[in-house]
Amino acid sequence: MTPHNPNFKLDVTSEIGTLRVLLVHSPDSGLGKVVPSKAQDWLFEDIVHLDTMRGGEYDHYIKLLMYFLDPTKIKGKLAEINDPANKRNFFKPDNADFHNSTKVVEIQTLLSDILQQADIRKKLVAAVCAIEGVTYRLQLQLIDINPVELAKIFISGSLNDEQMIFAPIPNMIFSRDIGIAINNHMLLNKPAKKARARETLLVRYIFFNHPLFEGYRDNILEIPDTVQHFLRPGEEQESKTTLEGGDVMMVAPNHLLIGWSERTSVSGANEAIKLLFENDVVEKVTIVKIPHKRDYMHIDTVFTQVKRNVWVLLRSLTPGEPSQEDAEPIAWFADKKNKDKPEIVQFRKGKKPKTFSTLEALLDNISQKDLQSGEPTRFIYSGNNEFPYDAREQWTDSCNLLALKEGVVLGYDRNDKTVEAFKQSGFSIVKVQELLQKFETDELDPQSMTDTLILMPSAELSRARGGFHCMSMPLQRDSVI
Numbered sequence: 001m002t003p004h005n006p007n008f009k010l011d012v013t014s015e016i017g018t019l020r021v022l023l024v025h026s027p028d029s030g031l032g033k034v035v036p037s038k039a040q041d042w043l044f045e046d047i048v049h050l051d052t053m054r055g056g057e058y059d060h061y062i063k064l065l066m067y068f069l070d071p072t073k074i075k076g077k078l079a080e081i082n083d084p085a086n087k088r089n090f091f092k093p094d095n096a097d098f099h100n101s102t103k104v105v106e107i108q109t110l111l112s113d114i115l116q117q118a119d120i121r122k123k124l125v126a127a128v129c130a131i132e133g134v135t136y137r138l139q140l141q142l143i144d145i146n147p148v149e150l151a152k153i154f155i156s157g158s159l160n161d162e163q164m165i166f167a168p169i170p171n172m173i174f175s176r177d178i179g180i181a182i183n184n185h186m187l188l189n190k191p192a193k194k195a196r197a198r199e200t201l202l203v204r205y206i207f208f209n210h211p212l213f214e215g216y217r218d219n220i221l222e223i224p225d226t227v228q229h230f231l232r233p234g235e236e237q238e239s240k241t242t243l244e245g246g247d248v249m250m251v252a253p254n255h256l257l258i259g260w261s262e263r264t265s266v267s268g269a270n271e272a273i274k275l276l277f278e279n280d281v282v283e284k285v286t287i288v289k290i291p292h293k294r295d296y297m298h299i300d301t302v303f304t305q306v307k308r309n310v311w312v313l314l315r316s317l318t319p320g321e322p323s324q325e326d327a328e329p330i331a332w333f334a335d336k337k338n339k340d341k342p343e344i345v346q347f348r349k350g351k352k353p354k355t356f357s358t359l360e361a362l363l364d365n366i367s368q369k370d371l372q373s374g375e376p377t378r379f380i381y382s383g384n385n386e387f388p389y390d391a392r393e394q395w396t397d398s399c400n401l402l403a404l405k406e407g408v409v410l411g412y413d414r415n416d417k418t419v420e421a422f423k424q425s426g427f428s429i430v431k432v433q434e435l436l437q438k439f440e441t442d443e444l445d446p447q448s449m450t451d452t453l454i455l456m457p458s459a460e461l462s463r464a465r466g467g468f469h470c471m472s473m474p475l476q477r478d479s480v481i
């Protein structure tokens, strides 16, 4: 059972305030069962090597989070945690030596907690079996399985880690996409892809039933399907109401961004805005339309925030006027014929909508007006804005960084040119393995760190097509203004 955290508040008012509590999911055995023929359907670019992904990559993320959010769980114990004799038990939610942190909260633990209640267990077994097309006999069998084991089965798709009874949900490591905390509200997603449907169901049950969220039940926002959608013939995607968390960014207490993308439809964004305004959750919502293609997927694959006046982004998304001197004739027409051209429109309750001509103009407005940065806004570009590194590194999540506190962000070690751009912008660069040692030996204190990009190993994780922004669902951050 997840212990009680008396200081917990659902409270996220920015992308950069010191992170206090987040939801994560460590790679489960389901990821090791992705087969080449299904990889694309399951939204993976390749099959992954599970042991490397865990021990060589993701575990560092958990350790780092512990030093920042819940140091007593790790300080002085690093050697023991790393000892091969302990078989990674610190990271396994079903093990007695699991960290069981109330700050770095594992979704699987919350799931096994709610499955302790017989009525919830019955309902959730029925719901999962319905969406997965499981036989009635197997459904009855599942109801009697103990909650810890059942949570594991729901996530991995396999009984006793061997017999596959339904597909895994390998994208649950990208907890960002399942729901987004907006001030003290929780907006649940409505996934565009079938591969992500079970994650949504499980997390919906967690938010509505886990004691951790008891005080917030009335603040859970769910996006309904529209009547137009039920009545429209055919199955085409465009008319669906979908919204995924990677497209929702809480940039300031009064201001939310929603991407209109491959995953979030304009109808999804529309329904979300209505809910947010009706419930007085925010005053402004800006819709950022990006090209609807796999490379971009969600807005957090093309930009994220680093400090109140610093952003990392993909430059080529910005349609600028070509400069007079170097423009060939074609440059004057390329953007105009591009129907995928980004568009940015800001909606304010009871006021006229406002447009922004570039992403930079919007981000600068957020930095200066919403976050009252006294300093000029700076942009760090993917691949240091050099072709073809800009596109290559954006593909491996150079723009998808997670801020642990203002100015201290983590990203993949493979994006060399972007790392160079961070250096040029005055950031320190440090590898996670070295940093963990320094924390353990007291050579460095997480609280005193400023302007740093922490490099995380990424050979396997990046094949799953998401970075640390996607791998985090912040629930509590300190406020920045």
Ligand SMILES: NC(=[NH2+])NCCC[C@H](N)C(=O)O
Binding pocket: 042, 043, 044, 171, 174, 176, 177, 245, 246, 247, 297, 298, 300, 301, 400, 464, 465, 466, 467, 469, 470
């Ligand atoms: N917020 C994000 N960018 N999430 C990335 C999700 C990656 C995942 N494989 C998918 O395609 O759904």
